[in-house]
Amino acid sequence: MSKELILPKRLLMGPGPSDVHPNVLKSMATPLLGHLDPEFLNIMNETMDLIRYVFETDNKLTVAMSGTGSSGMETVFVNLVEPGDKVIIGVNGLFGQRMVDVAGRAGAEVVQVEAEWGTIIDPKMIEAALKNNGPVKAIAIVHAETSTGAQQPLKEISRLAKEYDALFFVDAVTSLGGISVGVDENEIDAVYSGTQKCISAPPGLSPVSFSNKAVEALNARKTKVQSWYLDLSMIQAYWGKERFYHHTAPISMIYSLHEALRLIKEEGLGTVFERHEQNGRALQAGLEAMGLELAAQEGYRLPMLTSVKIPDNVEDANVRKMLLQRYGIEIGGGLGPLKGKIWRVGLMGYSSQRINVMQFLSALETILTELNADINTGKAVRTAEDFYLKN
Numbered sequence: 036m037s038k039e040l041i042l043p044k045r046l047l048m049g050p051g052p053s054d055v056h057p058n059v060l061k062s063m064a065t066p067l068l069g070h071l072d073p074e075f076l077n078i079m080n081e082t083m084d085l086i087r088y089v090f091e092t093d094n095k096l097t098v099a100m101s102g103t104g105s106s107g108m109e110t111v112f113v114n115l116v117e118p119g120d121k122v123i124i125g126v127n128g129l130f131g132q133r134m135v136d137v138a139g140r141a142g143a144e145v146v147q148v149e150a151e152w153g154t155i156i157d158p159k160m161i162e163a164a165l166k167n168n169g170p171v172k173a174i175a176i177v178h179a180e181t182s183t184g185a186q187q188p189l190k191e192i193s194r195l196a197k198e199y200d201a202l203f204f205v206d207a208v209t210s211l212g213g214i215s216v217g218v219d220e221n222e223i224d225a226v227y228s229g230t231q232k233c234i235s236a237p238p239g240l241s242p243v244s245f246s247n248k249a250v251e252a253l254n255a256r257k258t259k260v261q262s263w264y265l266d267l268s269m270i271q272a273y274w275g276k277e278r279f280y281h282h283t284a285p286i287s288m289i290y291s292l293h294e295a296l297r298l299i300k301e302e303g304l305g306t307v308f309e310r311h312e313q314n315g316r317a318l319q320a321g322l323e324a325m326g327l328e329l330a331a332q333e334g335y336r337l338p339m340l341t342s343v344k345i346p347d348n349v350e351d352a353n354v355r356k357m358l359l360q361r362y363g364i365e366i367g368g369g370l371g372p373l374k375g376k377i378w379r380v381g382l383m384g385y386s387s388q389r390i391n392v393m394q395f396l397s398a399l400e401t402i403l404t405e406l407n408a409d410i411n412t413g414k415a416v417r418t419a420e421d422f423y424l425k426n
């Protein structure tokens with residue numbers, strides 16, 4: 036016989052999932068409604084409105100796909116790319132690479148615009164790719180590259196997309212609910228996110244939103260969407276007035292997303308952004324005071340995901356193990372070329388709290404001191420506190 040799950044207490048400060056507010060957990064224990072029950076349809080409608088609120092958009096086609104963030108990525112490409120379409124993708128980390136893979140599988144002819152991991156994609160390089168490649172169906176970019184901690188500015192690339200009549204796709208999995216995505220203001224045509232980063236619900240849904248121009252492109256397809264499950268023309272008929280059964284909505288997941296978004300709205304999007312900004316900058320100030328070096332390009336560092344270089348002579352996995360076993364704190368390691376070189380510290384959604392910043396800094400300092408790492412001791416916590424006092 037398996038035993039009931041009794042799990043250790045954790046502080047989730049990795050690249051996702053983040054900690055979940057108790058209300059959100061409670062919402063998932065709410066009794067099920069039928070997925071076509073009028074009460075549930077009402078919850079779906081409210082959820083769509085709340086997703087529009089965090090995306091800052093009036094886009095009609097705004098739903099939550101059943102599946103994690105990657106299902107949103109796949110939704111964008113399979114619905115808007117037809118075999119042979121040319122797509123420019125900015126690649127400066129793991130998730131840009133994943134977009135290349137997904138777009139290629141959807142039949143796109145992919146033009147990669149690469150930049151060193153940790154830096155941003157220079158819009159001039161996108162422009163050069165546009166000039167060299169003739170008509171392009173879409174330009175895709177990752178707003179918050181969770182694998183590196185870099186924040187990609189969107190405005191200029193969006194402008195280029197308009198100038199060259201291409202659709203503009205944005206991965207907002209980590210950015211949504213932490214920094215402004217501004218779907219309408221930035222004229223993004225197709226955007227997707229996930230629930231387990233700054234939205235702070237469990238993983239399992241992917242909010243997506245399509246502009247009118249993207250909907251026109253969807254309606255103008257010559258071929259059927261290759262994926263039955265992710266075909267938005269059918270899914271919108273389920274979320275829309277017709278309420279055509281497509282697949283059974285994951286009821287409890289929708290409850291959790293509804294509650295997580297409701298909490299964000301209650302706090303206010305602007306306040307939520309400020310909280311992420313403040314805690315992220317306090318953490319970064321503390322790490323630098325310890326003598327550690329931040330890994331992402333200066334001026335483009337995300338507040339909700341901080342990448343920091345691992346000091347010489349300490350072992351990556353050992354430190355993370357000590358953090359987890361002694362203090363219950365989870366952080367992330369590096370991926371790809373950054374494996375063993377950086378740690379990734381998340382302050383996403385409900386995890387973005389002053390108390391977590393202080394707890395982590397003091398735990399890390401204790402461990403690094405014990406391991407005789409070359410750091411400045413006794414500065415990190417004070418510096419972060421000073422940051423809070425001044426800001």
Ligand SMILES: *Cc1c(COP(=O)(O)O)cnc(C)c1O
Nearest residue numbers: 103104105130179181208209229
């Ligand atoms: C986490 C993440 C994804 C993938 O989301 P999953 O929920 O793991 O499928 C995609 N893009 C970015 C930027 C992410 O951080």
